[in-house]
Amino acid sequence: MSSFEIGNALYLVLLLIMVLTWYVAQNRQSLGRVVQQALAWGLIFVGVIAAIGVWDDIRQTLRPTQSVITATGQIEVPRAPDGHYYLTLRINGEPIDFLVDTGASEMVLTAGDADRVGLSLDELVFSGRAMTANGEVRTALARLDSVALGDHRDLDVTAWVNEGEMEQSLLGMAYLRRWSRIEISDNALVLTR
Template sequence: MNGDQIGNLIYLVVLGTALVSWYVVQNRGGLGKMMQHAALWGLIFVGAIAAIGLWDDIRQDVNPQQSVFADQGRIELPRAPDGHYYISLDVNGVPTRFVVDTGASAVVLTREAAARAGLTDNLIFLTEARTANGSVKTAPVRLETVALGPFEDRNLPAYVNGGEMETSLLGMTYLNRFDRIELSGGKLVLER
């Protein structure tokens, strides 16, 4: 501990002692009730300290994140609370969020994701895709780079959706680049 930390600790001890002393003087007639309140506040304090100490573990459960194991050629995606698997890839150097869709034959970007990746110049919506919500116009594009940690693919064919779409879709044209795709224990595992 350095001098500033020791000074802060002394300040907190003096402040805590003053507060406890004031509380005892104010409630000297109801000592039993005061002890109950003190125990309650002690438990709240211990709970807060435990939550802060365990925050990384709690956050992983509440908002799970993808894991890349480069040495094993493995990516693990936790199942989100909505039941889908989401992945963040760098498309042309720009982080882009996708929902993994093994039922989609291609990679499909939202217009917003395409704009962020610099793909909106001269989009021509020549092709059509059939979705659960009907047909939509799409514009074919080529993604210069698609990267996830050490895994990088170049010149990936994709489409920009002409309709409304919340999240870009990561379809089989990308997923086929993996040797193994497995669903196990609430995780989607991709291996190269």
């Protein structure tokens, strides 16, 4: 912390002490009520801090998730607040979250997701190259025993594992082409087999 920041912090602490001293002096006849109000405001402050701390968890709970419409054989995915579409596929029985990326040619797994589905990173051969927004990265071809989305299951699916840093696995056109129809309607991505 710089000396300027320390000076600002001391100024704010002194100002707070002065305001509290004035408030207690003005309300010294009813100190019980002052303590109650201080506790109430303290609890409100703690509640706001707690809500900020768990906001990501709350947002994940409130974020719309994919719906499986089995009668028509469709998967409907609502658009997320950030404007993207996210799908959870079961790869080799393990749920993996994907960002739907129609600009990506292939299904691309992060190294962490590849490890979760049972691909040994030490056994993969990172001989491929891919151009990303962050530059060139090395990739490895992999075979997935099973990829399931809702009731729809595909066997022996090709995917690529990205050796570089990626926030989330990408679901590209190689997998999306397995669906007979891909449609965006009413802020939802609809996949039909």
